[in-house]
Amino acid sequence: MGGLDGITRPSLDGFRKASSGALDQAKLMVGLKSQEEVDQERRAAEAADQESQQSERSGILMDVGDLLCPDLTFQQRVIGFGVCFGVGYLITFMSFKFFIQLVEGRPVPFALNYTLGHLLSLGASWFLCGPKRQFNNMFDNKRKWTSVVYLSCLVITLVLVFIPLLWELKLFLLITCIMVQFCASCWYSLSYIPYGRNTAIRMAKRTLGLNESPIPLVET
Numbered sequence: 001m002g003g004l005d006g007i008t009r010p011s012l013d014g015f016r017k018a019s020s021g022a023l024d025q026a027k028l029m030v031g032l033k034s035q036e037e038v039d040q041e042r043r044a045a046e047a048a049d050q051e052s053q054q055s056e057r058s059g060i061l062m063d064v065g066d067l068l069c070p071d072l073t074f075q076q077r078v079i080g081f082g083v084c085f086g087v088g089y090l091i092t093f094m095s096f097k098f099f100i101q102l103v104e105g106r107p108v109p110f111a112l113n114y115t116l117g118h119l120l121s122l123g124a125s126w127f128l129c130g131p132k133r134q135f136n137n138m139f140d141n142k143r144k145w146t147s148v149v150y151l152s153c154l155v156i157t158l159v160l161v162f163i164p165l166l167w168e169l170k171l172f173l174l175i176t177c178i179m180v181q182f183c184a185s186c187w188y189s190l191s192y193i194p195y196g197r198n199t200a201i202r203m204a205k206r207t208l209g210l211n212e213s214p215i216p217l218v219e220t
Helices: 002-030 035-066 074-104 108-123 126-138 144-162 167-190 196-208
Strands: none
Touching (some): 074 126
């Protein structure tokens, strides 16, 4: 019996190998893939999946690295944005209590508070997207010139306060910069609202009567 077992086992192993080889050949002939090819494709897919996960992690890390204070939670970021934005506009509106001093010839309190409020409101977005992304958003094709005008008015306002000029001319330039800065700030904010700029243009035209339909002629 021991001798028969020794003869039978090799013949069964050989039959299995031959069957496996014939099956692989048959699969190749009919266009099916062998198990080895399937395993290779599976390993390649797993490797590609791991690479995509690593690239996604690296992208997340880059976004986190670009954020202001990356240890803050999302809720803390929203709170920081709201507080900074609200305080900035509060300082901006409170600066108008110094407007009389501006007219009387003391422009420093108004100009400093007005500019500081706008800078705080502008920097509030750093809590949500970080300074790098904020810079990219400000100077994309949609907002580039608005941002240039807005920041230029901020700088010119501060410069005008401290340079010697005829007071009437200085007052005129300061009020002009403040008005242009306010309009640029509104136009910049509308760029983040879907159809915000188009809606504002239509409302302005309607207010000014620029899009009124012509009066039809009445036949007599």
